[in-house]
Amino acid sequence: MATRTITFREAINEAMRLEMRRDPTVILFGEDVAGGATLSHMEGENKEAWGGVLGVSTGLAPEFGRNRVLDTPISESAFIGAAVGAASTGLRPIAELMFVDFLGVCFDQIFNQGAKLRYMFGGKAQVPMVVRSMIGAGFRAAAQHSGCLYSIFTHIPGLKTVVPSTPYDAKGLLSSAIRDNDPVMFFEHKLLYDTEGEVPEDNYTIPLGEADVKREGSDATIVTVGRMVHLSLEAAEKLADEGVNVEVVDLRTLSPMDADAILNSVKKTHRLVVVDEDNPRCSVATDVIALIADQAFDYLDAPCKMITAPHTPVPFSPGLEDTYIPSVEAIVSTVKSLKQ
Amino acid sequence: MSMTKEKILDVYATMKKIRMFEDKVAELFAGGKLPGFVHLYAGEEAIAVGMCSHLSDRDYITSTHRGHGHCIAKGVDINSMMAEVYGKATGACNGKGGSMHIADVDKGMLGANGIVGAGGPLACGSGLMAKTLGTDQVTVCFFGDGAAEQGTMHESMNLACCWNLPVVFVCENNGYAESTPWGYHCAAKNISDRGVAYDMPGVTVDGADFFAVYEAAEESIGRARRGEGPSLIECRGFRYYGHFEGDALLYMTDAEKARNRERDPIETFKKRVLERELLSESQIAEIDAQVAAIIEEAVKFAEESPWPDNKEVFTDVYVNYP
Numbered sequence: 240m241a242t243r244t245i246t247f248r249e250a251i252n253e254a255m256r257l258e259m260r261r262d263p264t265v266i267l268f269g270e271d272v273a274g275g276a277t278l279s280h281m282e283g284e285n286k287e288a289w290g291g292v293l294g295v296s297t298g299l300a301p302e303f304g305r306n307r308v309l310d311t312p313i314s315e316s317a318f319i320g321a322a323v324g325a326a327s328t329g330l331r332p333i334a335e336l337m338f339v340d341f342l343g344v345c346f347d348q349i350f351n352q353g354a355k356l357r358y359m360f361g362g363k364a365q366v367p368m369v370v371r372s373m374i375g376a377g378f379r380a381a382a383q384h385s386g387c388l389y390s391i392f393t394h395i396p397g398l399k400t401v402v403p404s405t406p407y408d409a410k411g412l413l414s415s416a417i418r419d420n421d422p423v424m425f426f427e428h429k430l431l432y433d434t435e436g437e438v439p440e441d442n443y444t445i446p447l448g449e450a451d452v453k454r455e456g457s458d459a460t461i462v463t464v465g466r467m468v469h470l471s472l473e474a475a476e477k478l479a480d481e482g483v484n485v486e487v488v489d490l491r492t493l494s495p496m497d498a499d500a501i502l503n504s505v506k507k508t509h510r511l512v513v514v515d516e517d518n519p520r521c522s523v524a525t526d527v528i529a530l531i532a533d534q535a536f537d538y539l540d541a542p543c544k545m546i547t548a549p550h551t552p553v554p555f556s557p558g559l560e561d562t563y564i565p566s567v568e569a570i571v572s573t574v575k576s577l578k579q
Numbered sequence: 580m581s582m583t584k585e586k587i588l589d590v591y592a593t594m595k596k597i598r599m600f601e602d603k604v605a606e607l608f609a610g611g612k613l614p615g616f617v618h619l620y621a622g623e624e625a626i627a628v629g630m631c632s633h634l635s636d637r638d639y640i641t642s643t644h645r646g647h648g649h650c651i652a653k654g655v656d657i658n659s660m661m662a663e664v665y666g667k668a669t670g671a672c673n674g675k676g677g678s679m680h681i682a683d684v685d686k687g688m689l690g691a692n693g694i695v696g697a698g699g700p701l702a703c704g705s706g707l708m709a710k711t712l713g714t715d716q717v718t719v720c721f722f723g724d725g726a727a728e729q730g731t732m733h734e735s736m737n738l739a740c741c742w743n744l745p746v747v748f749v750c751e752n753n754g755y756a757e758s759t760p761w762g763y764h765c766a767a768k769n770i771s772d773r774g775v776a777y778d779m780p781g782v783t784v785d786g787a788d789f790f791a792v793y794e795a796a797e798e799s800i801g802r803a804r805r806g807e808g809p810s811l812i813e814c815r816g817f818r819y820y821g822h823f824e825g826d827a828l829l830y831m832t833d834a835e836k837a838r839n840r841e842r843d844p845i846e847t848f849k850k851r852v853l854e855r856e857l858l859s860e861s862q863i864a865e866i867d868a869q870v871a872a873i874i875e876e877a878v879k880f881a882e883e884s885p886w887p888d889n890k891e892v893f894t895d896v897y898v899n900y901p
Contacts, residue, residue, distance in 0.1 A: 324704020
């Protein structure tokens with residue numbers, strides 16, 4: 240399969256484009272996903288218009304038309320719930336919830352409707368929908384546009400949660416999410432949109448629930464996800480210079496979570512550090528450490544450590560926000576402390 | 580309006596089924612036979628039946644916590660409903676949903692719903708499906724006067740109108756959001772006036788008069804089916820039972836209860852069709868006996884059905900999970 244270098248943003252766009260070409264029941268809606276594109280007042284002007292606030296869905300409205308790429312009013316409850324209703328009656332909607340922090344205005348539709356319908360109806364309904372949402376700090380977007388919050392969705396039975404770290408993973412995981420018959424929360428870190436990577440031109444899928452070892456090593460395991468994969472790999476390079484050989488496990492999906500991949504790595508390295516940009520309480524970090532405490536305690540040569548955001552909202556001022564985000568230095572020093 | 584005799588028989592039988600089902604559930608609940616709690620629809624039969632008389636199995640409805648009447652009007656199997664209220668394995672949801680979540684997607688019944696106002700967005704979704712795939716399916720969204728004050732309903736009515744979806748919003752204004760009178764919780768004189776805000780037709784009809792609901796339904800469902808967009812119908816009615824069964828209705832005066840009984844939707848319907856000689860006393864008596872037997876059979880079915888296997892706790896969370 241031919242590959243070329245594209246951005247994380249383009250990879251997501253391509254997954255949606257190819258899935259929409261493949262399956263006429265796949266539709267996309269959300270605030271500004273067409274962004275004025277194809278409307279009559281734009282005649283002769285920039286026909287692609289916004290294509291999402293950060294341009295992720297650019298070009299989809301001109302290709303698929305307004306019947307399949309729909310701007311919504313700023314009514315998250317209505318359109319997230321519409322995704323649930325459309326999914327349970329025959330479509331495969333992709334709903335874009337612009338920033339995950341907006342979940343507060345539509346949470347009922349996600350966790351009481353989308354996540355529970357199948358169970359409440361005794362298995363006689365399915366809800367094949369995807370909610371795409373931006374996450375993450377570092378954009379100077381302050382407390383209400385910068386959270387991760389994927390732990391909240393991972394906590395909810397009936398939802399799957401996906402947090403890709405590379406363009407290749409983003410495209411394959413989003414294709415899987417769209418084809419999946421359960422509701423999937425798909426989280427895109429906004430600082431990753433301009434990152435580049437090799438991506439096949441054709442359609443492909445990466446199974447939900449399979450972690451990826453992004454770097455092999457024998458001295459310690461870093462379990463991480465999303466943008467923190469890149470910081471962890473950077474830390475691993477620095478540690479390698481000092482003779483410490485770190486394995487980096489990218490979870491890729493938080494629900495289902497690849498427990499085997501975590502256990503196998505920790506049984507090999509005997510040390511665990513979890514690097515997670517989300518807040519620490521009741522989080523993916525604590526969940527992974529609980530798994531090891533329960534099932535691999537005897538393999539450990541050192542206490543499990545977690546490097547997370549502090550238990551605070553995301554601050555605005557650049558110095559404060561940089562302090563909030565887990566750092567490469569913190570990862571390096573924490574791993575080194577385990578080796579002493 | 581033209582209705583065949585068969586249709587009139589069917590309407591009467593369906594309203595009667597709802598009434599007798601609810602009266603039976605109240606009796607069973609009082610006798611300690613049912614787990615949990617139930618919200619009964621008795622008194623509002625003309626609304627569900629008036630609307631659903633214009634729908635087929637391919638059309639959809641979204642419902643409320645007071646959903647038994649909608650289920651029966653939409654053709655959900657009575658035995659499976661009663662078994663679900665009991666929590667039995669043979670229930671519509673295999674005993675995993677209960678009274679507040681009875682659903683039958685194949686019959687176009689997208690579920691009773693425990694969250695007030697949650698059906699509006701879901702109705703936009705099934706409406707969007709029909710529009711996207713170019714079918715003529717219509718969705719009717721039932722919601723109460725309490726739900727009319729939820730943001731979800733305002734958002735949904737606006738969205739449905741922006742997208743020109745084939746959705747009919749039906750407010751069952753039974754006068755109370757739980758115990759709070761609608762004159763207190765609603766700032767508008769008529770809930771139907773809110774149609775103006777979204778540029779859709781809004782009408783208020785007597786929710787105890789089957790024919791009034793039926794006519795309004797015919798117009799708005801026809802409009803939706805022709806792709807002409809959503810409508811809002813406010814049905815003014817009442818419920819005989821409390822918000823939940825066991826609620827002693829302390830917030831309703833005896834005079835109001837008596838007035839409601841005088842407007843009984845089934846008696847009103849019966850009187851009209853007898854006067855016009857569309858049905859006879861003997862036909863009505865025959866239907867009453869048949870319906871009573873159907874309800875007794877449903878109770879027997881539910882009583883004799885097995886409980887779900889405890890392993891069922893763990894199933895149906897996901898379609899596929901590794």
